[in-house]
Amino acid sequence: MSNVINASNLTLTYDNGRKEVITDVNFTVKKGEFVFITGPSGSGKSTLLKSLYGRIKPTSGNLVVGGVDLGHVRPSKLQELRTHMGIIFQDFKLVNEWTVSKNVVLPLMIAGYSLDVQNTQAHRLLKHVKLTEHADKYPLELSGGEQQRVGVARALAKNPVLILADEPTGNLDDYSSNVIWDLMENACQQLETTVLVVTHKIPQVFSLPYRHFIIEGKGVYEVH
Amino acid sequence: MKYIKNHLMFILPLMAILLGIEFYLVFDRATDTYEKGLQEGYSMLVVTNDPMETDAFRALNRHISKSEPIERDKIVSKIAQGVTKEGEEKILKSLPYFYNVHLDEYISTEELIGLKEDLERSPLIKKVETFGSNYESNYRLFTFIKFTLKIFIGFMTVVSLFLIMKQMEIWKYAHKERMQIMEIFGAPLMLRSGVLFKVAIVDAIVATLIVSSIFLYLKFQWAVHSGIEIMVENRDYLFRVTDIGVLLAAALLIVIISVYSVVYSAKGVEE
Numbered sequence: 001m002s003n004v005i006n007a008s009n010l011t012l013t014y015d016n017g018r019k020e021v022i023t024d025v026n027f028t029v030k031k032g033e034f035v036f037i038t039g040p041s042g043s044g045k046s047t048l049l050k051s052l053y054g055r056i057k058p059t060s061g062n063l064v065v066g067g068v069d070l071g072h073v074r075p076s077k078l079q080e081l082r083t084h085m086g087i088i089f090q091d092f093k094l095v096n097e098w099t100v101s102k103n104v105v106l107p108l109m110i111a112g113y114s115l116d117v118q119n120t121q122a123h124r125l126l127k128h129v130k131l132t133e134h135a136d137k138y139p140l141e142l143s144g145g146e147q148q149r150v151g152v153a154r155a156l157a158k159n160p161v162l163i164l165a166d167e168p169t170g171n172l173d174d175y176s177s178n179v180i181w182d183l184m185e186n187a188c189q190q191l192e193t194t195v196l197v198v199t200h201k202i203p204q205v206f207s208l209p210y211r212h213f214i215i216e217g218k219g220v221y222e223v224h
Numbered sequence: 225m226k227y228i229k230n231h232l233m234f235i236l237p238l239m240a241i242l243l244g245i246e247f248y249l250v251f252d253r254a255t256d257t258y259e260k261g262l263q264e265g266y267s268m269l270v271v272t273n274d275p276m277e278t279d280a281f282r283a284l285n286r287h288i289s290k291s292e293p294i295e296r297d298k299i300v301s302k303i304a305q306g307v308t309k310e311g312e313e314k315i316l317k318s319l320p321y322f323y324n325v326h327l328d329e330y331i332s333t334e335e336l337i338g339l340k341e342d343l344e345r346s347p348l349i350k351k352v353e354t355f356g357s358n359y360e361s362n363y364r365l366f367t368f369i370k371f372t373l374k375i376f377i378g379f380m381t382v383v384s385l386f387l388i389m390k391q392m393e394i395w396k397y398a399h400k401e402r403m404q405i406m407e408i409f410g411a412p413l414m415l416r417s418g419v420l421f422k423v424a425i426v427d428a429i430v431a432t433l434i435v436s437s438i439f440l441y442l443k444f445q446w447a448v449h450s451g452i453e454i455m456v457e458n459r460d461y462l463f464r465v466t467d468i469g470v471l472l473a474a475a476l477l478i479v480i481i482s483v484y485s486v487v488y489s490a491k492g493v494e495e
Contacts (some may be wrong), residue, residue, distance in 0.1 A: 053408065055408075078410075079410045079411075079412060080407065080410065081410070082409060082410030083409070083410035085409075085410075087408055088410070093405050093408070095401070095402045095405055096401075097402070098402075105404070106406065106409055106411075107409055107410075109411075109415075110406070110409055110410055110411045110412075110415060152410075170259075
């Protein structure tokens with residue numbers, strides 16, 4: 001299977017290159033794999049995730065995602081790459097002045113799908129995350145768990161090649177967390193979507209085979 | 225209420241700028257006509273030894289547009305009353321040639337002095353009378369009014385631009401989150417800023433229409449019924465259809481610059 005993510009001798013820094021977070025790291029993630037990256041707070045998990053969607057550029061080494069070298073990518077190419085990704089955030093990052101329905105179809109809107117297609121897909125996705133009755137509500141009218149389900153539905157909207165999730169259940173109760181994990185497992189299993197999750201703790205209920213990386217002392221190590 | 229307030233906060237300073245531009249256009253048209261009037265009404269008296277054509281004058285200075293000979297016979301008949309026919313002819317022979325010389329544009333006092341010197345340098349010309357003091361006071365008053373209005377319009381524009389920048393800060397705050405989220409999911413710049421553009425373009429059109437309406441009212445209602453003769457006569461200067469295009473273009477330019485400043489300043493902020 002082809003690599004969706006390929007990091008070689010990757011070094012990431014922040015604070016204008018003054019603070020090194022990850023040094024000389026090598027790892028690959030193949031299509032359809034489910035990967036957890038864990039590590040203590042401040043270890044650089046989120047920085048690594050941000051580098052995977054081009055928010056942070058590699059300081060040195062190579063980082064290739066979906067065949068695109070993120071060290072030397074043009075803004076238009078990065079924009080296009082992001083349309084093939086689904087990104088889930090701990091703080092949901094929903095547009096609060098948009099309805100749930102409109103939030104969910106954001107990737108379709110960006111891709112230029114017609115309103116009819118967007119409406120049909122919104123209905124399908126909201127049914128999938130069991131939020132059909134909330135379609136016309138606004139995000140702030142929903143609970144945290146419900147908002148994250150909207151976030152997951154949005155991430156799945158365009159059948160992305162890669163889902164990146166940053167502490168997706170960080171602020172949620174156990175029930176809501178389990179719903180979110182189920183949705184992501186299904187995406188990986190049924191759609192062969194590659195899923196990379198940054199989290200402080202791997203859920204106990206997780207049933208799929210997965211790979212696990214730990215970030216420690218500026219290095220990324222796979223746990224077998 | 226908040227929605228209307230948000231729009232007014234952008235429309236009002238935009239209107240102030242557009243009013244300034246329109247005032248400038250009106251003043252420019254009015255002064256242009258006044259300038260032409262002054263220039264056409266102004267002429268200098270040139271006394272020559274021999275008859276001279278306009279081209280000969282123009283060869284001495286390019287600002288000379290035409291020359292009109294003053295009929296010598298009439299001068300002689302006025303000064304030689306009671307003189308014999310023979311005497312009259314003698315006077316006519318000894319009399320130089322007089323010309324009213326007109327200019328092609330309203331030139332500065334310095335240029336007028338230069339023109340006089342150019343003419344006086346010619347051996348064909350005996351004397352040049354420019355009526356300088358009258359001309360200078362007109363010219364100074366004219367440039368002073370123009371300068372004052374430009375300063376006022378400039379000041380109004382600067383203040384309005386500051387108000388627009390303030391409103392941009394509010395827009396940036398209101399739209400930043402949405403634009404950042406859209407950017408994360410790969411939305412191109414035009415899509416991210418689409419809402420802002422729609423709002424701003426609508427505001428630009430509204431501001432243009434209001435300013436145009438004000439001047440149309442001044443032209444067709446106020447000027448007509450003002451009873452001020454000069455206003456009634458010159459009301460055509462108050463507003464022209466082409467001004468709508470100028471105002472709309474200016475408003476759209478301000479809008480585009482404003483929206484791009486918001487979009488770029490909201491780009492790439494920590495997610």
